[in-house]
Amino acid sequence: MPELPEVETIRRSLEHNLVGKTIIRVFIRNIRLRWIVPNEIHCLNKQLVLSISRRAKYLLLELPKGWIIIHFGMSGSLRLESFEQSPIKHDHIDLIMSDNKILRYNDPRRFGAWLWSNDLASSNVLSNLGPEPLSDEFNAEYLFNKSFNTRTLIKQWLMDPKVVVGIGNIYVNESLFIAGVLPNRLTMSLNKKTIILLVDAIKTTLCSAIEQGGTTLRNFFHIDNKPGCFNQKLRVYARAGKMCYTCKTLICKNKQGQRSTFWCPRCQS
DNA sequence: CCTAGACCCTGTACGC
DNA sequence: TGCGTACAGGGTCTAG
DSSP: OOOHHHHHHHHHHHHHTTTTOOOEEEEEOOOSSSSBBBBBHOOOOOEEEOOEEEEEEEEEEEEESSSEEEOOOOOOEEEEEETTOOOOOTEEEEEETSSSEEEEOOTOOOEEEEEEEOGGOTTTTTOOOOOOOTSTSSSHHHHHHHHHTTOOHHHHHHTTTSSSOOOOOHHHEEEEEEETTTSSGGGEEEEEEHHHHHHHHHHHHHHHHHHHTOOSSSSSSOOOOOOGGGGGGGGGTTTTTTTTTTTOOOOEEEEETTTTEEETTOOOO
């Protein structure tokens, strides 16, 4: 389940391995992802990879003709393999590269997407996105001003990409723990001091997760198939019934808006 | 406009 | 062993 740190981890390794190489052609086994894979991608040939960047959880491949926009959904992953290796189940798209390598997109649940854009500024999926959580634009001033009249629960609010992008269920649970805030607090009830703690907790958590190469619980693997290491640092996520590392109280779990929610009833208030 | 909930999908885990 | 069911959840869409 790639969130921002996982997509950033993928971006960094692809930048290292793909930029300056050429996409010879594209082979598609299944065009039915979240949306139908557009024709522009089918027809790509001899395209130099100019850059690889990220916006929110979207990976952006810059080519001379335009941009490939990739979203991993729940179960999407990329593997960089040599020419001889055979595809496996749910390998939907191959980018055949100039150096005898293949970049393979695998996605069992097909919640992911491959989109094409001639002009990122006018891209449907990228407009209306809130600030990047690790940018200066995302600060306590911004979040507090926005939180003021919001009648929703803080956890669901922080997962809304119009508020801030890239934070999924794992990192919102972790950030709320670090900030000492209960997930079911009403957003408008948080004071400035708490918002400062929250912004700081989000940035710290995401930075640490990127350093650890992301979190591998089920679906996320690096392009060389190695797992991320941040799961060892998880304080509440997927720890229901286990002891809080800080105070030894048992971690609680419930559902909030169809998503599993984890918290420590003593450390968070 | 704002907010809540349904929906898309398939591998895995678990109870009987 | 085998079958049915719940669960995982990002983002979009619809309903109220």
